[in-house]
Amino acid sequence: MGADNISQVLPADVVSIAQGLDEFIVENEKTARHFLGAIKHPKAIRDIEFSTLNKRTDDKDIPKLLDSLVAGKDVGLMSEAGCPGIADPGAKLAALAHKKSIRVAPLVGPSSLLLSLMASGLNGQRFTFLGYIAVEKAARVKELKTIEHKSKIHKETQLFIETPFRNQHLLEDILANCDGETELCIACNISLPDEFVVTKRIRAWKQTELPDLHKKPTVFLLLG
Amino acid sequence: MGADNISQVLPADVVSIAQGLDEFIVENEKTARHFLGAIKHPKAIRDIEFSTLNKRTDDKDIPKLLDSLVAGKDVGLMSEAGCPGIADPGAKLAALAHKKSIRVAPLVGPSSLLLSLMASGLNGQRFTFLGYIAVEKAARVKELKTIEHKSKIHKETQLFIETPFRNQHLLEDILANCDGETELCIACNISLPDEFVVTKRIRAWKQTELPDLHKKPTVFLLLG
Numbered sequence: 001m002g003a004d005n006i007s008q009v010l011p012a013d014v015v016s017i018a019q020g021l022d023e024f025i026v027e028n029e030k031t032a033r034h035f036l037g038a039i040k041h042p043k044a045i046r047d048i049e050f051s052t053l054n055k056r057t058d059d060k061d062i063p064k065l066l067d068s069l070v071a072g073k074d075v076g077l078m079s080e081a082g083c084p085g086i087a088d089p090g091a092k093l094a095a096l097a098h099k100k101s102i103r104v105a106p107l108v109g110p111s112s113l114l115l116s117l118m119a120s121g122l123n124g125q126r127f128t129f130l131g132y133i134a135v136e137k138a139a140r141v142k143e144l145k146t147i148e149h150k151s152k153i154h155k156e157t158q159l160f161i162e163t164p165f166r167n168q169h170l171l172e173d174i175l176a177n178c179d180g181e182t183e184l185c186i187a188c189n190i191s192l193p194d195e196f197v198v199t200k201r202i203r204a205w206k207q208t209e210l211p212d213l214h215k216k217p218t219v220f221l222l223l224g
Numbered sequence: 225m226g227a228d229n230i231s232q233v234l235p236a237d238v239v240s241i242a243q244g245l246d247e248f249i250v251e252n253e254k255t256a257r258h259f260l261g262a263i264k265h266p267k268a269i270r271d272i273e274f275s276t277l278n279k280r281t282d283d284k285d286i287p288k289l290l291d292s293l294v295a296g297k298d299v300g301l302m303s304e305a306g307c308p309g310i311a312d313p314g315a316k317l318a319a320l321a322h323k324k325s326i327r328v329a330p331l332v333g334p335s336s337l338l339l340s341l342m343a344s345g346l347n348g349q350r351f352t353f354l355g356y357i358a359v360e361k362a363a364r365v366k367e368l369k370t371i372e373h374k375s376k377i378h379k380e381t382q383l384f385i386e387t388p389f390r391n392q393h394l395l396e397d398i399l400a401n402c403d404g405e406t407e408l409c410i411a412c413n414i415s416l417p418d419e420f421v422v423t424k425r426i427r428a429w430k431q432t433e434l435p436d437l438h439k440k441p442t443v444f445l446l447l448g
Binding site: 006083087097105119122125130191 | 321
């Protein structure tokens with residue numbers, strides 16, 4: 001989450017709740033400290049307790065992250081961008097909280113997936129988020145064709161992402177392998193000043209200059 | 225959207241943007257007027273222009289909703305609950321805006337789908353929103369079995385909804401027809417004071433007193 005556009009992406013009450021907590025489970029401690037500074041957390045940052053939960057965290061280390069919660073304390077879960085547990089760490093912690101009957105309260109924040117879908121004009125009555133797409137060329141082309149076919153059959157918008165430095169390659173593969181009539185929405189740098197959300201049919205994308213997606217967080221939305 | 229908990233669900237900048245618009249396309253005019261009153265819109269409500277876009281709007285009436293946008297004016301799109309275009313009207317308008325090269329800018333707000341998924345502890349790396357589930361008993365049971373099977377194969381969380389007065393029946397059908405090991409999250413009245421988000425295996429739900437979901441907006445999340 002950007003620490004520079006808080007009033008743009010977080011409701012005031014969510015900021016208040018964060019200001020009232022002194023223990024956080026975070027994806028990245030440095031960014032979390034920066035965020036708490038930006039929202040003017042009333043406590044000195046050195047008095048705030050941080051534990052880390054990210055993709056390198058071993059499953060066996062998750063239970064002890066719940067110790068304070070089991071003792072009755074409120075603890076915040078903070079992820080880098082997007083929402084905890086959605087294309088980000090956190091789900092295993094929430095799952096364990098449910099097993100221990102600890103209340104999990106979601107807070108409103110920006111989700112590039114939902115913001116993209118909302119702005120895309122594609123079907124929001126039925127959609128699938130697939131996560132990261134295959135990296136290897138042949139597997140990726142096969143996956144794209146499956147995605148397109150499934151989307152056409154179910155009239156279901158398919159959302160997927162790629163590691164940002166490979167976005168341009170993914171876009172080229174989509175244009176080379178999908179049907180001209182298929183609709184593609186490219187949603188790039190959502191909620192940043194150069195936000196770009198454009199939907200066109202594949203044949204129209206092929207006739208336009210392509211946007212520069214290199215190293216920019218991008219969601220691809222496809223409707224066959 | 226509740227007009228009573230704005231600071232809980234909308235960032236200040238989103239409220240400012242709404243305060244700066246004097247033309248809105250809305251799902252329900254009465255609620256929209258109430259909302260603009262609640263955010264203290266600087267203009268007299270009678271000087272604000274409303275057009276309606278809801279499930280009764282004929283597709284042929286959508287193009288003229290874009291007239292002001294085509295003329296270069298900013299227009300807000302407001303839906304009742306949740307996000308425009310996602311399980312709510314708006315997608316066809318956004319689609320037409322893209323065709324006319326009008327910028328569509330999504331604003332952060334609450335989505336019961338995303339908030340439920342975030343709090344569920346179920347897989348948020350891959351998920352599908354299916355919309356409303358079949359009403360007729362035999363079709364519904366068949367659909368539930370398909371959903372569960374697909375979820376198990378792809379490790380994909382399946383989200384679905386029902387007309388609120390039929391929630392209790394849907395819950396009974398899920399418990400009667402899904403596997404004991406399948407995980408079910410019930411997310412009810414999200415972002416309201418009596419918010420309830422609980423995840424358990426089907427066999428555990430069968431052993432507990434069931435929550436009262438009657439006429440309460442509820443998202444069902446299933447992971448086989």
